[in-house]
Amino acid sequence: MKIGIHHRNNSFSDRWIQFCQENSIDFKIVDAFHSDIIEHLKDCDAFMWHHHHADFKDVTAAKKILFALEHAGIKVFPDFKTGWHFDDKVAQKYLLEAINAPLVPSYVFYDKQQALNWAKETTYPKVFKLKGGAGASNVKLVRSYSQAIALINTAFGCGFAQFDRLGYFKERFNKFKNGKDTFLGVLKGFARVFIVPEFSKQQPVEKGYIYFQEFISNNDSDIRVIVIGDKAFAIKRMVRENDFRASGSGNIIYDKNEINENCIKLAFEVNSKIESACTAFDFVIHDDKPLIVEISYGFAISAYDSCPGYWDSNMDWYEGHFNPQQWVIENLIKK
């Protein structure tokens, strides 16, 4: 068994490489962006790439390469069922509806008039989201019909930039106020109002569709559960001050007793239907029932290193430190 790995610093590949080195597993580092990547992988049985939604080269190339290899019988991570819907909340809506998973009721329109008709009839608040993005950067509360109209006009007009410059500045300023960012961070955020980052210049504007969810009120946090094979771990993310959004707040609770175990059970159940090698589920609670907000195969690494332990699918708890990226590569080898 030989594994090809596309390496990116501070991604899952750091730990995959370390695992191969420590366990004498044959591997080689490849450059997925080389035109001859398929040829370069001819001596490999597997290929792994922790591709990132905010890296435009990754977005352009990763799924094509991974799925072509999978099509030809090579083991890959993330494979099709794990990754086809990555960073696409609209795709996730269809998938979760198709498998009868409890998704927060979600609405998508590809036609301006249909969106306007719906906006006139529906109740408020609603949550507006772009299909891509993380850290709650492209997630907004829509309090009224007139706000919905403005968003619909933009969605079917000039479109939305994926990188919200003003939102980014506000986020850094609020974090600074709460002692979670430095003054230099605020200055950098301010500079970003004028100097658009390189990845954002490359990303096309988001237009031609609009996506809303029901607003699930009274959640002071969301629960993120990550399932990898037969194991799951979770964190509770508290919402920002005077805000409904938890992800990206930096306020994480690692206490097992703070995690609603129904979220863990549901995550195992839904993940087995998706047949995914690795899924992070974000849950909010409505009338005591967990509802899925979104799913993602990728996640920040260091944020989970403080988890006190993990569950197996029988809901048995295993206390202690663990290495999720190692589980991913172990499971791929076993496959």
Ligand SMILES: Nc1ncnc2c1ncn2[C@@H]1O[C@H](COP(=O)(O)OP(=O)(O)OP(=O)(O)O)[C@@H](O)[C@H]1O
């Ligand atoms: N429909 C909803 N009702 C109530 N709260 C919601 C809803 N959707 C999202 N949220 C809150 O907003 C946060 C961000 O939403 P979401 O997870 O969809 O966006 P994201 O930017 O993709 O986040 P992530 O960083 O987790 O990838 C969630 O963590 C949750 O706290």
Ligand SMILES: [Mg+2]
């Ligand atoms: Mg989320």
